[in-house]
Amino acid sequence: MTIPAPALSALRSSLTSSLIITPQDEGYTDAIRRWSDTGIKQAGVVIKPSNETDIVTALKWSQEHNIDLAVKAGGHSVSGTSSSSGGLVIDLTRLNSVTVEPSTKTATVGGGTVWKDVDEALASHNLAAVGGTVNHTGVGGLTLGGGYGWLSGMYGLTIDNLLSARVILASGEIVTASKTDNADLFWALRGAGYNFGIVVSFTFQAYEQSTPVYAGIVAFTPDKVEEVISILNGLLLDKPDPRSGAITIFARPPGAPVPMVNVLIFYNGTEEEGRTRFADLLSLDPVANMISMIPYSQVNALQNPMATYGDRKSFKGIFFNPPLSPSFAKTVLGEFTEKVQSDPDLGASAILFEFYDMEKTNKVPRSATAFASRGTTQNGIITLRWSDASKDREHRAWARGVQERYKERLDAEEKAAGAGGVPQYINYAEPGDSVVDNIYGENFDRLKDMKRKYDPKNVFRKMHPISLE
Template sequence: MIVDDTSIQELRGRLGGRVFLPGDEGYDDGRKVFNAMIDRRPALIVRCKGVADVIAAVDFAREASLLVSVRGGGHNVAGHAVCDGGAVIDLSAMKSVRVDPRSRTARAEGGSTWGDFDHATQAFGLATTGGIVPSTGIAGLTLGGGIGYLNRKYGLACDNLLSADVVTADGEFLTASATENEDLFWGLRGGGGNLGVVTSFEYEVHDVGPVLGGELVYPLDQAEEVLRFYRGWSSEAPDEVRADATLLSGPEGPCLAIIVCYCGVVAEGEKVLQPLRQFGSPMMDAIAPVPYATVQNLLTEVFQPGLRHYWKSGFVREFSDEAIGAIVDSFATAVPPPFAAVAIEHLGGAISRVGEGDTAFSHRQATHSLLVLRVWQDPAESAENMAWGRACYDAAEPFLDNGVYVNYLGDEGEARVRAAYGASYERLVEVKTRYDPTNLFRVNQNVTPV
């Protein structure tokens, strides 16, 4: 869409931040996101400096009938941070994090990443459940639920959300919490980006000192045996531990890696992890007491921006021997060069003790999720790599629930969107209809208002 110069100049006059148009220096950098598969050209990018800029940008886009996308960390695999021909409301310059160690709370602006958040909170020996890669934005992760290495002990990121400041589709600034705009607060905790632009998040934070963390690596021919042991061990593990089992093809060839984070007394963690560490014949055992940030950075190299990503995901319904055999066989039959993975993520614990209807994230009883991901560089190899990802997912699908973690969902159609929101979908429609009746915020896993 072409926006006239007069309107752009009026917008610039209302902003403390900047507007980038096609051809401007900084425009191409502003439209780049984590997944290099995404190559979209917005009509303008509004890089906001604060809440007043966000209000101005929302008003401008609504009055001009522009398509709107909202950029926090820009890490979403589907690329919903940018759109073609519309307005990008870019929060990436809004990154401040303020920690109050006395009240055990932290407030972070919507452009912050988990790296920003952990840097600020760990100065006080505090943290909350956040993404497992520092470059992940706090906004997208929290709004989609928010799994991470602390999720079994402290719940999802959205379970630790105390309040949120939101600019709604009509340009109104609201605070949502358990006592204020409660329906909006419910919807923000798992409803994705459907309900407005969240300019800041207030979280409960917890004591998180050194953790017992790292990885065990097994040769691929031990994968089925180790996964059968992992199935029982992980299901009985205490809340302090999250352990993710991942079939991966890395620079040194295919293997099974189990990444562990035990958040608690290290001596107790040693006892809990001992059966896992003694099982089989691992090629590497790199588990040790380390700073929490060390575990948070274990996958940084894999998830560096600028690579091409394809993901398919679901929650595990049946973790049977048959399921394990099918997953390992599909991975081992045609293992591509790096990087490819089938990750089994450890859920349960505190996540399951929140009521299914208490937040918009409704998949509370899932004990594990499965994520097939493929990462590559050459655009000419895209079809081949996506086909590999689909084949691995197809092998696992008979053992998965209908639901899917919304933050892992690509553009897979309305049925999958409904599956992502699950039992919360109809209530989300009601909340969406109240706060965004014209569906201004629709570049997301969209809930259509009535």
């Protein structure tokens, strides 16, 4: 796609507050930069507005001239859903304000904000909100797809704590969506929000968090994998505690010869309580222990060294119905080790399995929001990272093949357990993956009705689009 010069000139003359960047302009490379190099596309024009009026103008312009549209908040999509080949990108990063209201324990957050800004602003008032687990992720993308985080055991998903959103619809109309205003749109935004408009601000419920938390990474040699998984299964199923969570990360730390069994643990309590909670895990003679008492605002930075910008990435969601089979986990680690050892370019890759208390999340009926994967399954990720673009197809095919093989096994466990809903977390699913036939599950028909009402021309169709055909 090439934007005709007269159309581009019309856009320039109609915008009042935006930075306008084309391929000929200084700063273009930075403007199309994304978390993963696989998400980069050569946009025809990028605008960075600082007000809603310019967003409305650009949105209408793209439709008038039939220009492909993408909206970028955090830019973490590895498949390029926040990018456009030759079209228009509306980059929200200048809408990055955080306004905290201590009396109501709420935060109103601009649509281009990242979670680091939210965590730190709330911490200054001894508050915290349910965010993700990597703090340079955009608020918009994580929220519109549901949002799991370390506080989900206590407070549910990010969308369960969303009070309202200010949305620019495809028509250019600016509306508020909440339980009392445009309640049907509010329902759709919470789990399928990419399809309905541009959210320029979110208002979240926050909670008291004046004390530090017990958190950090502890690492074990590969031979401990079955013991580690058995202990985490036991904590999740036999000793549930909404203040607790863990993520196993099969990855090779700097200087290690092979991938290790790394566990990122979290306990929202005292050091004594945290040590007691994870006593069995810590008794396994870890080769590294970086757990300490830290402010909650720093917890979501713990994975940042493993989730830096740059290189090429594949991000494939997986899931399991607990307990996770220790022998299966051993097989996963073995296959992964063989893969990364065969290609040094994959050295920064990882496979993750999450262990979160889901009781609070599952108390919300699946019909209450568009989010379809409320159930007993836990989430995981196959994340490959490499630099050689010529190996894109090879590495993606390997990750997709592993994802599908794991799905066959885990589907059987899911059916045996009688679990309901969609097992795959939408934010961990790339568009086009066959791991789930219908990512919206039982809510799909209602979402199609909402799509016909709010975006009948399918303007917003980049991320898990809702087809009206």
